[in-house]
Amino acid sequence: MNLESSNTADRFVRADWSAYATAYDLLSEHNPEYQILLQGFEDFLATIKTPQLIYDIGGGTGNYTEIAARACPDSEIRFVEPDAGMIRSAQSKLADHRNIEYDTLALEDIDAPGTADLIICVHALYAMPAQEQRLADLRRLLRPGGWLYLIDLGRYMNVTDWRGYLFSSLRKELGLVGALRVFWNGREIATQNKAILKAQKSGVYWTHTEAEIASVTAAAGFEIVKQQTVYRGYSDLLLCRAIP
Template structure:
């Protein structure tokens, strides 16, 4: 999320922001802190996550909640910034959903896209996370955080199983870049993130 906060420092304040598949509101919260005058729409079909987001973001009056699938959002040409983090790979017709992201943006707008593309090695991810947490919080702190986040570990296992079954979309860096360009974007920046399992793309819509 530090990448996102750093990116926001480089752009003008957006009037309208859409956080697609916003989950419990982590990225909406960063955007709300950076741009208190922006109108932020958190789009999340899961009622439990929407509930958690509303509790977390109760102090921000500029966030609107839309509890429906992304493909049902009618917001053509209204957004100055669209954020979509670890959501497209779970959606039906992901290439069409990328085109929908393009459709939402005004000329000159920004897309901040992160998507899981490769199979998640759950053991590798757990080892990496533990080492990073131990370095920052010590052994006891790392163990406590991992215990508190055990539900995330279960989710990662579920993601891996869905990837193997073809339920979730997988792609290489080059394949995702090609799909984004085909949808009408120019890529400003692209890099591998999250231990190489995901790709980060910062894009602008072509005129």
């Protein structure tokens, strides 16, 4: 398991998240596996006591915060996303919700220990440096017994596999012409997914097995209540509680 890349020559091999943001929601809207993840989060919220304070760490274009804001209108939500393009997309999408504060800090720079009731961290941890330390930061932000809703990309991003899957789904939904139109408009996604794969292979982005992510999460002070492989086997979902 490679938690930190030691290859300084590859330290700038990363996705352009602002470019990703321009087309992210277009394809996500038509991706059945992504919609399953969103529904799973909404189902989870219905099973817990309404959180007073929610953090969405690496919140991207705001899809999980949108669900949380709708399901928990009385909660305070802090949306944390360091990329300018992503946070602009999120602010536009979430403009009607008044219970959200936006922050461009990196996770390790947030100074609010032990206050959150729920932290959402979806497909963000793998792109951060030093995952063991970042998980410790997530634990630091949670009150004892607070929830961590963690989904992380663990396996190599097989661009060809995802392209075939998405095109097949789009063709069933929209027909050939509609599928081609969406693919063309969302072509930046393929470019950035290739960059993610390159960063994974170079060790800049973290890859892990189910056992590896469970081990480092538990070591950071979390009880893993539920774990499963999701997103066509590419990602791991861990539902955790902060150990007092």
